Amino acid sequence: MYQKCIVITSQLWILSRLFVKSRLVQFVNLAPLMEPKLGIVAGGGELPRKLASACIDNGREFLILALEGQTNKRMIESFPYKTIRMGDVGKGIKFLRDAQVIELVFAGSIKRPSLRELKLDAWALKKAALLGLKWIGDDSILSKLIQALEGEGFSVIGPDDILSNCIASPGTYGKNFPTDEQEADIKHGLRVARVVGELDIGQAAVVQQGIVLGVEGIDGTDALIRRCTPLQRSGLGAILIKTCKPQQERRIDLPVIGVDTIKTLVQSKFSGVVIEAGRAIVLDKNELTGIADQSGVFVMAVEF
Amino acid sequence: MYQKCIVITSQLWILSRLFVKSRLVQFVNLAPLMEPKLGIVAGGGELPRKLASACIDNGREFLILALEGQTNKRMIESFPYKTIRMGDVGKGIKFLRDAQVIELVFAGSIKRPSLRELKLDAWALKKAALLGLKWIGDDSILSKLIQALEGEGFSVIGPDDILSNCIASPGTYGKNFPTDEQEADIKHGLRVARVVGELDIGQAAVVQQGIVLGVEGIDGTDALIRRCTPLQRSGLGAILIKTCKPQQERRIDLPVIGVDTIKTLVQSKFSGVVIEAGRAIVLDKNELTGIADQSGVFVMAVEF
Structure with a gap:
């Protein structure tokens, strides 16, 4: 029975990956048997390291996307990570996709950069135009960013989903x-x-x-x-x-x-x-x- | 007629000074002939100097009460002034009375000191107790301070009463x-x-x-x-x-x-x-x- 359950779950998982862009994945609960690889988008503070440690404790695969000028390298250097500029959103998405990341979590404080510092790449500029992100830095950008990332097939969870006892x-x-x-x-x-x-x-x-x-x-x-x-x-x-x-x-x-x-x-x-x-x-x-x-x-x- | 008017006004003025503590002075309009001496309680910025200049332009007698650590000396040193510590309210009142000041104007920004920096004198401590000034620094202290000063016989006016064209x-x-x-x-x-x-x-x-x-x-x-x-x-x-x-x-x-x-x-x-x-x-x-x-x-x- 248990064996069969795993087989069915695996099939469902493959199916869900095919439909990931249409967000069907949200209706398929695979946890805790096969949690998808987690991408930790890391801001400042201790939170990225804590999430990485929680993943290790739970045997979950993860990758850290460190943001230039935001992430404290000392906190994450013992984990798998890649650094990108905040404006290079398209590059970041490609990196996460190539690494087969499905779920994303935003961890830690982000200092809001100026538009000039951001130097948005093509993906970000297109999304900014589509979503009407007239002013980068406005708080509403955060929910719009989540929308855009979910449109790209990622599922965005909160740090409290992983650190529920915190x-x-x-x-x-x-x-x-x-x-x-x-x-x-x-x-x-x-x-x-x-x-x-x-x-x-x-x-x-x-x-x-x-x-x-x-x-x-x-x-x-x-x-x-x-x-x-x-x-x-x-x-x-x-x-x-x-x-x-x-x-x-x-x-x-x-x-x-x-x-x-x-x-x-x-x-x-x-x-x-x-x-x-x-x-x-x-x-x-x-x-x-x-x-x-x-x-x-x-x-x-x-x-x- | 004009002469007579001055005599009457002067008599009224002497009378009003006798009743100053009972605040009868407020009902005697002597302006513009004989405006009472003005005490300028000086905070930071350009306002104290401007008020002093306006007094000179209008031929009005005045005195500046400079507050230690608040007033920019450079702004007022060419005018008659005396410096006191902010906590020495009783001393300040005595100084203004001795100088026969009737009207007071508060001019310029005041950096709020800590209670320790203030070191309230006896007058201030008594008033603080009476008026329930539990927390010096609360904005309500300003209106309470005006009440207290008016209780001492001063009339407190706004800088805009003197600089109405500003x-x-x-x-x-x-x-x-x-x-x-x-x-x-x-x-x-x-x-x-x-x-x-x-x-x-x-x-x-x-x-x-x-x-x-x-x-x-x-x-x-x-x-x-x-x-x-x-x-x-x-x-x-x-x-x-x-x-x-x-x-x-x-x-x-x-x-x-x-x-x-x-x-x-x-x-x-x-x-x-x-x-x-x-x-x-x-x-x-x-x-x-x-x-x-x-x-x-x-x-x-x-x-x-």
Whole structure:
């Protein structure tokens, strides 16, 4: 019976590959027996390495597509990877096809380049014209990019599909908690971050003692932390609040916190970080909790 | 008749000074014959100097109260002034009283200090306790400060009361205009700046080619321009949009643009600046227009 199941599954798999361009593959559930090869499109941070490790742990084939100027090479150099310029989308697609990649996952933060830096190749220019991507850098490009890639026969999944045990669950990580006054700050900060997200400005806000020190622009969260650090008042340090934009394409750019995040917060004399339960990824939970406990920083996921 | 009028006015004036603490002075209109001595509480930028010049032009007595770490000494050193620490509010009030100042005007941007930097004196601590100023730095402190100063017998006026011909009128200054696409950016930017103001985050936003590059936090407009400069894409440069917070105490912190603003925008390769008609001060209009025309930067005041 089991044997027969595998044969049928294999036949289905071959069939699904033939129809991959018409996206029939989405209706054929082959996991966990034969997961297709995964292409990890790697931005910055720790996430690409984590996904690669998860693939190794699960015996899944994968390839990393590192983006010039975005991916931290140190993080991925021990895995199979190829580097391309962000504008060379056509070349990237060809590389992934040649390597028989079916599923794609976008992992890690992407610094938005200028159009000049991008130097779009023929594929990207054609798609940009077709999809009306007038302004590269607009957040809507992300969902349009997914559409275009699915049109090319790839299936795009979210990092949380692979790291499902890393999705933030409600509550605090570790033994540190915000004070009552900080609870009020968090409430205000969540509202601010959400509005700032709705306006497609950024995902994060920094609050301290009732004051919003700053909100994220396209400069990103690290830059936000850097510029808010010297703006802090004495007393309890600032709180970083990071939410999802309501309209956000969840398969790309889900907030991620990890050990490095906590270390940055400690260095910056922040008092804590708040993320949304179910809408953020927490990497290396145990190590992260250990560092948070030692340093007095609170890490909190709230339902919002 | 004229002589008599002066005598009566002088008597009224002496009377009004006796009742100044009960704020009767507000009902005695002595202008323009005998305007009371003006205290200019000076923040950064060109505004303090402009107000001092306007006083000289109108033959009005004045004194500048320069704030340590805020006022640009070069701007005011040719006028009568005294420097105090921002926290020494009681000392400042005594100084103004001794100098027989009746009306006060707040001029120029104030960088918000931390509580530690402030080191509030006895007067300020008492008022802070009475007025519930839990968090110095909150915007509401400004209107509370005005209340407190009026309780001390001063009348607080806005810079636009003195520089009424400097209030921004609708339209463009000079010959440069935004493009149709930039008009859409401006519309979006105004909406963003207004929401960011409502949330008491800041007054300004920077937009370019459909993208919000950043919004002002408590770091201020100059810092916003600095951090958005390298985030610009190629093509038409970014636009600075500066609005009033809807809840703003207009007598303090009305947006001001001047020659220096335009020079900063030119250096930063911005394409223009948008302010609110009737809710911003434009200094040195002719010189500003000349520089804007030469450099291709547009300056626009919109009704909003």
